[in-house]
Amino acid sequence: MTSVIANLDFVKERNVSAVYKAIVEHGSISRIQIARQCRLAAGSVTRITRQLMDAGLIVEQEQQTSERGRRATSLAPAQGQLQILAARAGRTRLHIGLCDISGKLLAKYSEPLHPHSENEFTEQLLSALKTFLRKQKKQIRCLAGVGITTPGLVNSATGIVTFMPHLSVHNLPLAEHVSNALGIPCYINNFIASMALAEHHFGVTRNVKNSLLVSVHNGVGAGMILDGKLYEGSTLAVGEIGHIQIEPLGARCYCGNFGCLETLVSNSAIEERCHKLLASGVPSTLKARADMTAICKAANKGDKLATDLLKEAAGNLGRAIAMGVNLLRPDKVVLAGEMCQAFDVIHPVIKHCLHTQTVSVNPNLETDVVCSSLYDSPWYGGFTLVRKALLQDGLILKYIH
Numbered sequence: 001m002t003s004v005i006a007n008l009d010f011v012k013e014r015n016v017s018a019v020y021k022a023i024v025e026h027g028s029i030s031r032i033q034i035a036r037q038c039r040l041a042a043g044s045v046t047r048i049t050r051q052l053m054d055a056g057l058i059v060e061q062e063q064q065t066s067e068r069g070r071r072a073t074s075l076a077p078a079q080g081q082l083q084i085l086a087a088r089a090g091r092t093r094l095h096i097g098l099c100d101i102s103g104k105l106l107a108k109y110s111e112p113l114h115p116h117s118e119n120e121f122t123e124q125l126l127s128a129l130k131t132f133l134r135k136q137k138k139q140i141r142c143l144a145g146v147g148i149t150t151p152g153l154v155n156s157a158t159g160i161v162t163f164m165p166h167l168s169v170h171n172l173p174l175a176e177h178v179s180n181a182l183g184i185p186c187y188i189n190n191f192i193a194s195m196a197l198a199e200h201h202f203g204v205t206r207n208v209k210n211s212l213l214v215s216v217h218n219g220v221g222a223g224m225i226l227d228g229k230l231y232e233g234s235t236l237a238v239g240e241i242g243h244i245q246i247e248p249l250g251a252r253c254y255c256g257n258f259g260c261l262e263t264l265v266s267n268s269a270i271e272e273r274c275h276k277l278l279a280s281g282v283p284s285t286l287k288a289r290a291d292m293t294a295i296c297k298a299a300n301k302g303d304k305l306a307t308d309l310l311k312e313a314a315g316n317l318g319r320a321i322a323m324g325v326n327l328l329r330p331d332k333v334v335l336a337g338e339m340c341q342a343f344d345v346i347h348p349v350i351k352h353c354l355h356t357q358t359v360s361v362n363p364n365l366e367t368d369v370v371c372s373s374l375y376d377s378p379w380y381g382g383f384t385l386v387r388k389a390l391l392q393d394g395l396i397l398k399y400i401h
Contacts, residue, residue, distance in 0.1 A: 013397050016052075019045060021392065027076060028074045028075070029076075034049070052400070055399065057077065057396070059076055061075070083099065083141060083142060084100075085098055085132075088378040094112075094124070095108070096379065097377075098132075098136055103202060105377070105379070109135075111128060117167075118167065125174075129146070130182070144184070145390075146178060146182060146386065147189075147194075147385035148187070149381040151190070151221075154188055156232060159179075165219060165254065174186075175188045192221040193232065196230060199211070200228075202384070203372065204370050204371070205331075205334060209331065210330045211225045212334070214317070216266060218267060218268065219242050220242030224238065225330075242262035243260045246261050246320065265316050265339075271291060274286065292339070293338055297341070299342045300341075306342075313346070314339075314350050317346075318349055318351075321333055321350060323357075329367070331368070332368045334370055334371070335369065336375040340375070350369055354369070
């Protein structure tokens with residue numbers, strides 16, 4: 001009997017999520033169209049939509065003419081009713097955003113983040129989230145949940161952070177701490193994986209079933225969408241493209257290996273090489289302590305040193321991406337990070353690597369290489385985690401109850 005009840009609850013959860021997802025994604029849709037799309041009986045759709053209306057999540061709009069000429073009432077998401085809190089806790093900065101269910105940013109905040117322990121990290125995060133909510137109290141209506149992204153290894157199923165590249169943590173139950181402090185559900189995941197999911201839902205890989213997002217910033221990591229779903233693996237330690245060995249006799253990486261991709265193409269690696277070359281007297285328009293943005297701008301203007309640095313980095317990055325393409329054969333590769341500011345410089349190099357280092361299956365089905373459309377919106381990763389829980393994982397039913 002218990003298993004039967006559990007199965008019925010699962011079906012109910014799936015059906016409510018499917019109906020709400022159809023309404024949110026279409027923006028305006030009739031009950032008949034919902035029934036067809038979700039493959040549900042008309043009576044079931046009527047019952048579910050009544051629940052959603054009673055909860056204030058959807059509204060009826062003025063009538064429209066259906067395909068057969070009958071008058072049909074369309075349904076649309078209630079504007080501003082549900083809101084999502086999102087945060088990205090990076091290596092050096094904390095970004096917080098408040099969005100509505102469509103992804104529209106309602107408020108944002110950012111502050112430096114330099115914790116020395118996991119306790120300091122947790123305390124600053126909780127303090128910043130509480131302060132942000134207090135300041136935005138007037139425009140907050142109903143928070144569905146909070147999504148948090150961090151660098152390192154995250155168990156999204158348990159909400160535990162197991163590793164951070166810049167901070168010593170030991171099985172930090174971050175989701176539990178945040179949920180208890182704010183009184184709302186909390187979802188966490190690795191930042192790059194979450195951004196891959198966000199691009200799949202809203203960005204350049206929308207409607208693309210297989211994609212690979214490669215982010216170059218303080219480190220180098222990858223997020224994979226396979227068959228329309230975020231791939232996390234059984235151990236949740238996937239996407240560590242930055243630790244592919246490129247130069248066996250290269251510099252030592254913090255992971256313990258030598259010549260990892262991350263030691264060659266991360267922002268700090270490129271900047272450090274730039275500073276050494278400038279100090280040795282190599283001519284350039286760049287200043288002594290040029291950062292990645294300055295290097296990209298100089299390359300776009302034809303500076304030889306900046307161009308050579310980025311092309312060398314793009315060649316190493318292209319080798320690693322080619323390995324990923326041979327393994328996964330994604331439809332699109334998405335590049336994210338400051339390096340994309342010089343996309344016209346690095347793109348031909350990466351494409352050449354794909355042409356020469358991958359198996360040619362079909363010339364008409366070549367893997368596209370594009371820039372991320374959401375990288376400059378750091379809250380989108382956490383937002384997508386909560387939105388997915390609402391539309392696919394049953395959170396909407398818990399809200400109704």
